[in-house]
Amino acid sequence: xxxxxxxVILLGDSSVGKSSIVINFCEDTxxxxxxxxxxxxxxxxxxxxxxxxxKLQIWDTAGQERYNSLTLLYFRSSQGAxxxxxxxxKTTFERAKLWIREIREKExxxxxxxxxxxxxxxxxxxxxxxxxxxxxxxxxxxxxxTSAKTGEGISKIFLDLIKEMxxx
Ligand code: GTP
Ligand code: MG
Numbered sequence: 570x571x572x573x574x575x576x577v578i579l580l581g582d583s584s585v586g587k588s589s590i591v592i593n594f595c596e597d598t599x600x601x602x603x604x605x606x607x608x609x610x611x612x613x614x615x616x617x618x619x620x621x622x623x624k625l626q627i628w629d630t631a632g633q634e635r636y637n638s639l640t641l642l643y644f645r646s647s648q649g650a651x652x653x654x655x656x657x658x659k660t661t662f663e664r665a666k667l668w669i670r671e672i673r674e675k676e677x678x679x680x681x682x683x684x685x686x687x688x689x690x691x692x693x694x695x696x697x698x699x700x701x702x703x704x705x706x707x708x709x710x711x712x713x714x715t716s717a718k719t720g721e722g723i724s725k726i727f728l729d730l731i732k733e734m735x736x737x
Contacts, residue, residue, distance in 0.1 A: 574624040575734050577727075578644050580668045581653035582661040583632035586687040589717035590653065591629045594727055599718050606631040609643050616731075623731055641675055648734040649681045651726060654701075656686040656714065657693045662701070669708060681734045683711040683726050690716040 579587040588606055593599055595614050610629040615622060628643045630636070644650070652668050654661040665684065672680055684705045686696060698714060705712035711729055715722035 570620060570622050572622040572624060573736065574626065575649060575731065576626045576628070576647045577649040577651060577730065577734075578628045578630060578647045579651045579653060580630055580640065580644075580665075580672075581632055581685075582655070582658075582664045583634075585632065585653045585655040585658075585661050586717045587632065587651075587653050588629050590651070590685070590687065590715065590723055590726070591627055593717045593720055593723045595627075597720070599720075605633060608636060608639065614727075616727075618731070625727065625731075641671060644672065644675060646677075647680060649683070649730045651683045651685055651730070652710075653685045653687050654696065655688050656696045656701075657688055657691050659695050662686075662696045666704065669710070678735060681711070681730060682708075683713060683730055684708075685712075685726060686714040687717060689714050689721060690718045 581587055612627045614625045630640045650672055652665045654665040686701045702712045713722050713726050
């Protein structure tokens with residue numbers, strides 16, 4: 570079987586739900602008592618796509634500020650980046666924009682970036698869909714809104730990224 574490997578990194582503030590998104594996608598579960606990531610976690614997920622085997626090497630980084638200087642080391646040679654914010658927290662949206670700027674500065678080849686507004690199951694929304702999608706359009710990013718709790722929109726992030734990432 571033909572096989573393709575992609576490296577994907579998740580970035581964003583602490584608590585926005587990066588690990589929850591990965592766990593929902595890889596294991597189809599959700600927990601409120603998940604622990605904050607230390608450094609970064611690596612997960613390999615294999616997907617069968619017709620006659621192709623797609624291997625996703627997923628780097629789930631730590632959002633806590635003290636790890637920030639390390640985070641972009643994991644970014645090297647990534648074809649895709651998933652930058653996550655929490656739709657109930659405006660500062661996480663501003664922080665997502667900073668990560669995207671950093672990616673664009675450091676990338677050696679064009680990285681496919683997915684901007685993800687997570688926690689759509691919560692009622693206290695403070696970042697509108699329009700605001701997120703407008704920014705994504707301006708910066709040439711894929712855009713998704715998701716809930717790692719209900720699973721809404723999660724697999725679409727990864728499937729659309731696979732379609733758009735540079736193949737080498
Ligand atoms: P760091 O590892 O510290 O960078 O955080 P993280 O971005 O990996 O966040 P994590 O997945 O650990 O989730 C933080 C908290 O938010 C946990 O209590 C999760 O249960 C909760 N959470 C994550 N996604 C969602 C969601 O879509 N909806 C709701 N309601 N809660 C969520
Ligand atoms: Mg985490």
